[in-house]
Amino acid sequence: MTADWLDIGWLDQIPVRGARTVPVAGGEEIAVFRTGDNQVFALVNRCPHKGGPLSQGIVHGHSVACPLHNWNIALKTGTAQGEDKGCTPTVPVKIVSGRVLIGRAGALAAA
């Protein structure tokens, strides 16, 4: 039996206002973000604009600024904000006793 949630590590392994990556064999890399207020979000690590690695952007509030052309992506929904249009798939993520868990099905769906 496979679990529904994958344990990927401690919350404090992700820098505050930063992100870490989780590659998925045969699929798309996932970016796991931690915000200033210690919430965690996960998105496919690909900007809806031209595929920039969102994990490398500046995290502010609950958005990330893409490192390539500075689009702002909402971490909760993956949608581009302001004038820009597009959406990056989200991956379910939760914190249990300080451990970060990502939804297995969601991680694979992104693959």
Next chain:
Amino acid sequence: MAAFSRLELGTMELSGSEWTGEEAGGMPRPPQAREHLVVIGNGMAGCRAIEELLARDPERYRVTIIGAEPHVNYNRIMLSPVLAGEKSFEDIVLNGHDWYRDNGIELIAGDAVISIDRQAKNVFAASGRVVSYDRLLLATGSDPFIIPVPGHDLPGVISFRDMADVDRMLMAADMGGDAVVIGGGLLGLEAAHGLSLRGMKVTVVHLMPTLMERQLDEAAGWLLKTALEGRGQTILTQADTAEIVGDGAVEGVRLKDGTLIPASLVVMAVGIRPNVKLAREAGLAVGRGIHVDDHMVTSDPAVLAVGECVEHDGQVYGLVAPLFEMCRALADGLVEKPTGYKGSVTSTKLKVSGIDVFSAGDFSAVEGAEDIVLRDASRGVYKRVVVKDDRIVGAVLYGDTGDGGWYFDLLKRQEDVSELRDLLIFGQAFAQGGGVSDPKAAVAALSDDAEICGCNGVSKGQVLACIDKGACSLDAVRAGCKASASCGSCTGLVENLLALKLGDEVQAGPKTMCKCTSFGHDDVRREIVAQGMRSIPEVMQKLHWSTPDGCSSCRPALNYYLLCALPGDYADDQQSRFVNERMHANIQKDGTYSVVPRMWGGITNPRELRAIADVVEKFNAPMVKVTGGQRLDIFGIKKEDLPAVWADLNAAGMVSGHAYGKSLRTVKTCVGSEWCRFGTQDSTGLGVKIERMTWGSWMPHKFKIAVSGCPRNCAEATIKDFGVVCVDSGYELHVGGNGGIHVRATDFLCKVATEEEAMHYCAAFVQLYREEARYLERTAPWIERVGVEYIRERIADDAEGRDALAARFLFSQSFSQEDPWAERAAGADRVQHSHMAEFHPVGESA
């Protein structure tokens, strides 16, 4: 004792009364004929549930309460004032012995239930006592969580949950000495406050970057930390406990970074866990807490549960307000008038060490929600209201919590606040005062003596007089009467006064830094220095940032301004740096990086070239190219490989070329007098010296230098930020050139006679640029803005000023010439270069 004889009776009773509500027919039932309700837990929820029940039908049940603590029902919330010496235990008793007696309740205090037999409907206590029930109510509360670090079981390590813990803390405090409180949440801070009032030297060790991160956002957490430090406590954030040391008793706490904090008392206040042991062993459905339905009934219809030990609709609660709501639903169900519990929205209002703090709802930025932030630095106030679809969804208040109840009420009722929107943040009195909903009208209604600017004591009349004298922009008002010139919180009021007086004639002020602030770059820089600000959250608070943690434009700018103002002292915030500066390489369109090692003055040698060639082969770099800055660029390196690439380049003596930074890039040189038939001076040698002096420095924007050996200018020195053109009689210095988007040739600064002078003037010029240009302003637009005359005055004419500038630059450089690649290659910031985990799906059937 009376209570005990009755209790004896109670335990001998047989269970299974046949009486029901209907059969009672409204007639008072003799106590022995009533159903027997047994409560496990004599705490806040258990007793409140019984109070609610008695209020509905005092004769319905015969009640026995079994509590592990040897006390009557007391107010747990008030343990903090007891610890602080403001109250005694007697003051915090909620229900004394007379309450139990008058209501015919059996109290079995000081005995813990150890098991439940649901078949036989009996509970067994530690003393050997057996009590049978018709209905059982679990109200066992929570257990403090103890982190299982080595030494956690030493005498002197205690939690903060009940009266016994307080007694132990008081005993320790009597002996004086140092205390460490692990956990910077509500409980930990209250413990720390109490202990320091009792004379102990207290250090709070908190894992997260800000205090009370679950109730407060970062800005409010920072204010709280600053205030507590001001009261003598030591607060360590992002501090992880490795072990508690001591031989037979606590002697100190060692952190993971090696720090040892001496202590004779350690209070662990890192969180609580619902106390579900009994329920789980009795086979009831248990998740994080004991599962209950809307009527507080567990998976066994004869067993109910209430309080912190339950999980309702996926939620567990740790504050009394929701527990009391549960108690009402429970009592309604017990008297067969079920209403049902619908879950709670919680608010926290607390006074930590006399500091008012309030939070409610969801204050973490919600999708599509808008933050309204008010920061009043002079009064130490921070307010943030989160609004979504015209409804308040969350609020955080610090320093002035008077309107907490009002916001919470609007939140719970989901009231439409669109009418109040503009005045909402000023609070109820303002927003609802006389029904004024137009901010301009509100300002118009103020009397002439009304104070507009608290910092500078400027009244409305004075602002209007200033506008009458010709001030027609925010800046002019700031200059004319000082209103809004300090903390800026009254900016909105001043703008409204301008609009009121001048209508369309108001002139837009200089561009603000970004949408997070009403201040421009220059104001922010000036205030950072004038007020001695030391961190990004401090700037955001003192200058009233309107967003919780800034944006991708202001954060890098603030990080630079602080770095420049506090050389050697400011802790660089990596997360406020653009990717290239955080990764020390240039990101490419495919997410890989390019690597440009420094080649001093454009000179290289076989060893360096060999190392670069080896790296290109070893890491399969798809391309290597000569740059326009006279060095080599290796392309297509993955972030995981960067430290290894740098280690190889370091081994051949090469350091980072900062091709990625708002920093010194290259110093281009030409051949010069050493080889060239026209060369007048050693341009290559001077270029190398200048590069050695300036490399590693952070700047408002990138900075390029060139040195040409004669006026033929093969190093293109006249389109560089700082250019040197050598002539027979010395060195011509040029500034403000740019070869990029808008080509601009340099302005001639002055001529000097020696290499030393050329370098000295260069250092002074770089520092002037570092201190006065705006972030992301290159030297060309900066000089266009301030005029080359100004630069000449500061650098060429003012010898003393020049020396001071150069000295400040060299001082700052003494901290910045560490090769960032070497640090990373040695293991620093590993997280930037590694995946958190890797996922290899196995055996997918779908």
